[in-house]
Amino acid sequence: MAATDPDLARRNRRLGFIAGGVAASMVGLAFASVPLYAIFCAVTGYNGTPQIGGVAPGATDQRVTVRFNANVHPSLPWKFAPGQGPETLALGQEGMAFYTAKNLAQTPVTGIATYNVTPEVAGPYFHKVACFCFDEQTLEPGQQVEMPIAFWVDPKMAEDPGTRGIRTITINYTYFRTLADAERAGALAKAGEHVGKRTELVSPAGPQTATP
Numbered sequence: 001m002a003a004t005d006p007d008l009a010r011r012n013r014r015l016g017f018i019a020g021g022v023a024a025s026m027v028g029l030a031f032a033s034v035p036l037y038a039i040f041c042a043v044t045g046y047n048g049t050p051q052i053g054g055v056a057p058g059a060t061d062q063r064v065t066v067r068f069n070a071n072v073h074p075s076l077p078w079k080f081a082p083g084q085g086p087e088t089l090a091l092g093q094e095g096m097a098f099y100t101a102k103n104l105a106q107t108p109v110t111g112i113a114t115y116n117v118t119p120e121v122a123g124p125y126f127h128k129v130a131c132f133c134f135d136e137q138t139l140e141p142g143q144q145v146e147m148p149i150a151f152w153v154d155p156k157m158a159e160d161p162g163t164r165g166i167r168t169i170t171i172n173y174t175y176f177r178t179l180a181d182a183e184r185a186g187a188l189a190k191a192g193e194h195v196g197k198r199t200e201l202v203s204p205a206g207p208q209t210a211t212p
Contacts, residue, residue, distance in 0.1 A: 060091045060155045068097055069172040076177040077105040078139070083146060086168075091155040094129065098146045099173065103139035110138040111175045118170045125157035126169060133173065 066089070068082035083098035103109050113133040117123040132147035139145065151171075157163045 062091045062158045065168045067170040071174040073176045080175050094152045096150050102144040106141050112136045113173050113175050115173045122169050125154040
């Protein structure tokens with residue numbers, strides 16, 4: 001039996017509501033995926049994000065603990081800290097960590113990070129695949145961001161007589177306001193050729209209001 005006009009109208013309205021709900025859900029997912037896409041680019045190097053360190057060769061039997069340190073030069077009105085504690089992983093295994101930075105000023109502020117690894121003899125074996133330290137970062141007033149670092153420790157460290165006994169590595173980051181500040185502090189020489197670029201970092205959570 002053919003559907004009556006009122007039945008057909010109700011059915012069309014129902015289909016319209018369902019289609020509208022699906023479309024709204026897709027739009028919501030698209031917006032939610034923007035910060036995830038930004039992190040994906042930062043970690044994988046997709047869309048032109050710089051990478052160094054090559055591909056991790058794969059996990060071995062020996063393990064190492066990586067500690068994360070954070071410092072801020074007095075001229076930079078930022079709060080900067082690691083987002084997690086030490087991470088233990090196998091040599092050759094890729095790891096990931098996050099640092100959190102927040103602009104405490106009432107104006108946009110650009111910062112630049114330098115880094116070093118301790119003990120120093122482990123430095124050549126610590127490979128950063130992706131890192132916020134590759135670029136300057138500009139934060140809006142009160143903006144807080146999570147910044148990723150992807151890394152791996154070369155299994156060859158276990159073959160070097162000078163490093164085979166190392167079980168803990170610390171990566172130290174110091175944020176400066178300017179290259180001149182970093183140079184005066186003696187940190188610029190260790191920063192590498194990547195220092196001096198300028199990139200605005202998109203916050204996964206969007207700009208946030210600073211708290212006292």
